[in-house]
Amino acid sequence: MKAPLPANESDRLNALRRLKILDTPLDERFERITRMVCRSLQVPVAAVSLVDEQRQWFKSIQGLPVAETSRDVAFCAHAILGDSMMVVPDARKDPRFADNPLVTGEPGIRFYAGYPLKLSDTIKLGTLCAIGWEPREMPDCDRQLLEDLGKTVESELQALALSHQQSEVIDELNELARQALVDPLTRLWNREGLNRMLHKEWDYAIRKQNSLALAMIDCDGFKQINDRHGHLIGDAYLRQLAGILLSRLRPYDTIGRWGGDEFMVIMPATTADEGLSVMQRLLATIADRTIDTEAGPIQPRVTIGAAAAIPDPGSSAQALLGTADDVLIALKQRAKGTAAVHRV
Known part of the structure; x- marks a missing residue:
C-alpha cells in the first residue's frame, strides 16, 4: 500500500x-x-x-x-x-x-x-x-x-558541520550535479568531486597560510582479490574498506575514491607530522579488521603515500598531488603496507 x-x-x-x-x-x-x-x-x-x-x-x-x-x-x-x-x-x-x-x-x-x-x-x-x-x-x-x-x-x-570548503561545493550544486560528484559504489566523493575539493582547500590554505596534507591510499593485492573471487566480491571489499577509512578520519577531512582501488584523503590545516599520525591510525585500524564477503573473510592491506605543504600564491595543487603519488609509488616498490609523508 x-x-x-x-x-x-x-x-x-x-x-x-x-x-x-x-x-x-x-x-x-x-x-x-x-x-x-x-x-x-x-x-x-x-x-x-x-x-x-x-x-x-x-x-x-x-x-x-x-x-x-x-x-x-x-x-x-x-x-x-x-x-x-x-x-x-x-x-x-x-x-x-x-x-x-x-x-x-x-x-x-x-x-x-x-x-x-x-x-x-x-x-x-x-x-x-x-x-x-x-x-x-x-x-x-x-x-x-x-x-x-x-x-x-x-x-x-x-547542526551539519562539513568543512567550509565541502559546504561551498555542496551549496553551489543542485542534487543532480551533486550526484555526478559522488562515486556510486562507495558513496564517497569521486575523482571529479575530489578535484573540486582539493582546489577549494588549496585556495583556502593559500589565503590562511595553513598547511594542507594530501594522502593517496592504494589497496594492496586488490587485483588478486578480483581475479580469485570476481568483481562482485571486489566491489563489496571496496565498499567496506571505504567505511573503515571513513570511520577513522576527522570530521573536516575529505575522503573519496580517486579511481579503481585508490582513495584520496584531503586534510586541511594539517602538517606533515599530523598527517602521518592520521595515516598511522588508519593503518592500525585496518590491521585489526577483516572484511567479510560471500567468499569468506579478507584481511585488508593498504599503502599510503602523502605530501604536505603551506602553499604559495600562484602554486598548484597538482604539485602536491604529484608528490603524494610519487611517495605512494616508491612505497609500493619497497615497503607495501606502510605510510610515509613528504614535506613540499
Whole structure:
C-alpha cells in the first residue's frame, strides 16, 4: 500500500531541500549511529532514511548495498505520517505492507521499526530505522534506545558541520550535479568531486597560510582479490574498506575514491607530522579488521603515500598531488603496507 502524503508535504520537502544533504557523500557521524543500531538491536539492517519527493534516500545504511529506493515501497514513507515510532513486528501480517515487493520478494523484510526524524514539531524528514528478516516484537528498552539514537540523528541534522570548503561545493550544486560528484559504489566523493575539493582547500590554505596534507591510499593485492573471487566480491571489499577509512578520519577531512582501488584523503590545516599520525591510525585500524564477503573473510592491506605543504600564491595543487603519488609509488616498490609523508 502506497503511503498518503503528509498534510504539510510542500513545507516538508522545502525543509529537506534547505538542508542540502541529499546526494552527498557518506558521513561518519551517521555511519556510527547506524552501526550502533545494528549492534544494539541485533538487526541486519539500519538506516538514516530521508523521504524525498519520489524516493527514500539513505544518508547512511548498514546491511544493504543500496543508496535509495522508490518512495512507493518505502516503509519510512508511512513512518513519517505519525508522531511516534512505527513498529511492524511482521510485515506479512500488516495490510500496509503484505503485498510490498520488499516483503514478498528480496530482501524479504519482516520486522521494521522507524523513529521519525523531526526538524520541528511538524516537519518529519525521514526515519532512523531498524530492519530484520525475521518477525519479532520490540521491547520497551529497545524502543527507548532507537528513540535516543534517533534524537542524536536529529541533532546532527540540525547542526551539519562539513568543512567550509565541502559546504561551498555542496551549496553551489543542485542534487543532480551533486550526484555526478559522488562515486556510486562507495558513496564517497569521486575523482571529479575530489578535484573540486582539493582546489577549494588549496585556495583556502593559500589565503590562511595553513598547511594542507594530501594522502593517496592504494589497496594492496586488490587485483588478486578480483581475479580469485570476481568483481562482485571486489566491489563489496571496496565498499567496506571505504567505511573503515571513513570511520577513522576527522570530521573536516575529505575522503573519496580517486579511481579503481585508490582513495584520496584531503586534510586541511594539517602538517606533515599530523598527517602521518592520521595515516598511522588508519593503518592500525585496518590491521585489526577483516572484511567479510560471500567468499569468506579478507584481511585488508593498504599503502599510503602523502605530501604536505603551506602553499604559495600562484602554486598548484597538482604539485602536491604529484608528490603524494610519487611517495605512494616508491612505497609500493619497497615497503607495501606502510605510510610515509613528504614535506613540499
